[in-house]
Amino acid sequence: MKNAYLLSTLLFFLFSCKKTDQNSADLILGKATINAFFKANPESKKIEKEVESFYQNRNFEYAWFTKNGMTQAVSNFQNQLQNYSFAFNDKTFKDEQLDTLISNVKSNYEESKIDVKQRENLELQLTTTFFKYSEKAFAGIKKTPRQLDWFIPRSKKNFQATLESLILKDENDSIYQPVNIYYSKLVEKLILYREIKKKGGFPIIKTDKKALSITQSDPCLIQVKQHLFLSEDLKSNDKTMLFTESLKAAVSNFQQRLGLPETGILDTKTIIEMNKSVDFRIKQMLVNLERLRWVPVEVESDYLLVNIPEYKLHVFKDKKIFWETNVVVGKEANETAIFKGKISRIMLNPYWNIPNSIINKEILPAIKKDKNYLSKNNMEVVSYKGEPMKESSINWNEYTKNVPFIIRQKPGNDNALGEMKFLFPNNFSIYLHDTPSKELFDRNKRDFSHGCIRVENPKKLMLYLLENDKTWTQEKLDEVLKTDTETGISVKPNMPVYIAYFTAWVDHKGNLNFRNDIYNLDDKLAKEIFAD
Incomplete structure (x- = not known):
């Protein structure tokens, strides 16, 4: 900035x-x-x-x-x-x-x-x-x-x-x-949607079919094609009731832009998104244009961007998308904070120091039900100085919250942080990390965490961040990961990381994307923008 x-x-x-x-x-x-x-x-x-x-x-x-x-x-x-x-x-x-x-x-x-x-x-x-x-x-x-x-x-x-x-x-x-280049690109799409509104907006799509696919026919496909033609997903509109190959490609492109599974099948979820009015989409763009006014005009050449509603981490190199990976973000009750940091350290085989909020809500009640809960979950108790404490010496019934010691999970296959975590100092106790729960990345909606960000391909991210550090070869990293020894590695230079929240944006291919407002922050900002 x-x-x-x-x-x-x-x-x-x-x-x-x-x-x-x-x-x-x-x-x-x-x-x-x-x-x-x-x-x-x-x-x-x-x-x-x-x-x-x-x-x-x-x-x-x-x-x-x-x-x-x-x-x-x-x-x-x-x-x-x-x-x-x-x-x-x-x-x-x-x-x-x-x-x-x-x-x-x-x-x-x-x-x-x-x-x-x-x-x-x-x-x-x-x-x-x-x-x-x-x-x-x-x-x-x-x-x-x-x-x-x-x-x-x-x-x-x-x-x-x-x-x-x-x-x-x-x-x-x-x-x-x-303004940032993404602001200018979104304004161009806003003008397109103003033109769509002048023409009467998007048609309402009605059908009693749960799904429509290639070679099928249905009267609603006339409206579907009109919508996709207006939104520039469909290049030419044949105005027929037949589900064609070109319509399948257009539906798939629409689904990709909306963060839906790219099946090319017209299903209920796709129709729900198509039936959101042009006024709704214009309002969504206006809210995100306001956020883009806050973004630096120029950002670093190399940086990471996590877009919370998209459930994606984007790696930018030389100001261009280098690669991207899925992430899991905080659920609504434990929102992932929106801020900028700099990744300065990678911890391999990390301990997980369990936050007080999780200890109070989950760990203490579990220990009181099962005295062997900690050992079963590869956890231990240490003092604030890091000295081991005997669980048997603790009267757990004395505590309902804010215990005067640390409960942590030891490195291992079941560690909640997986094989590594990526640290960037901040006031929100947020970091990127691996996870043993890989199955969550197959889901379309991925807000399951307590606030931290789980990365689908952490090893690839680690190798990217250390590509200029010749002391850490892939072989050496793999050797460390075979152990249960916690090992810290400095990231030099530090890598900027933006944790952002955009529900409408234009991607590097020029496609207009929309996502659901998972934390209801659009509504909160809209009340400020449209207060008059």
Whole structure:
């Protein structure tokens, strides 16, 4: 995040040191003109300060005009506002007076009639509107993400650098926006869904069949094909009632995007997802666009990303997906926290120090029912100094919670952490780890843990994290894993890991994905976004 902010700041100073156009040399705004404008058109102190600072940094030169007239930036900005208004269904910046003023000033220049006051007013209106637009479009809601269970550091935006970039663009250049690339990709899909809504939305699919597959016929397939054609899963719509090979491929693609089993069979679960309205999907995208405003504009080249509702861990190398694996995350009562960390250590054959919450709810009641519970489950009791304690010396009936010692599970085949765990210091006691319960990865919905993240292919992850450490060969690692000796390995450099929560996103193949809101965090955020 710091690197992205430094980059945008550097761009800003580079732009501010460069003349926008030699023809603008005589077009200067006085500070008194800016003060008079805000006296007549008061704004928040933050916006007024942004505008004044912007002009100070460019020696009060005009931004939107040269001596020859308005620059291309005016049209570019108008298009930007129109696109935003349509995508987000937000009329905040639909200003007929501003559009009229732009038209009048443009006409005056064409007729060589220059009204200085009108030009000054338009210059400052455009700049003020830009900063207000940027705050709303890119900064996000004022409530802190931490209040919404999001502990990844929020991206800091430099809107002055963004405006300088806009001013220097010509008609064919893409406009820089201070957002993550995934934000821009999701906005494109949002516009597609706005178009679908204009056409009447998705058709309702009704059938009494529990499943439909290749070569079968049913009247509902007309609506199914229409839906999949609108959502771009089906390339051409034959409008027949026959389940064709192309429909099977389209259904399979839809299922993949929705996190359903990719059978290519139209079953009940698939129809339920298809029957979620276009308004529901648009709202889902808007909620996740808000989250993406909080994400750093630029992230590290190499990092790990766990998307909780997707039940997936993605490994990024050189800013591209390198590989991915299934994960098990916390159940609703034990939510996996959303935050950023850095993997610094791998523990092979780890002990599992059982958290107090699990001791209180599960271990203590089990011990009171069966005095041999600990030995049966390969567990032991040690002091906080790590000294072994005799279970027979403990009166378990004295404790209902918060025991004054550690209960841990020893390394072995039944250890809940499996053969390894991946540590990244955090305040949530969350880490990645192996598991002996491999069968859970075959399930479509994988929220079963107490909060930590179980990885389907931990050995592959370990080898990736240690690929540059020549002291740890695969043979040496395998030898250690054959023992029950706990062994720690430092990960250098530390690997960034993001534990995130997205229920709508565009993947690296350009496909729009949706997932269920397993922790009801979409609803919580939607109440903040759509409060008005």
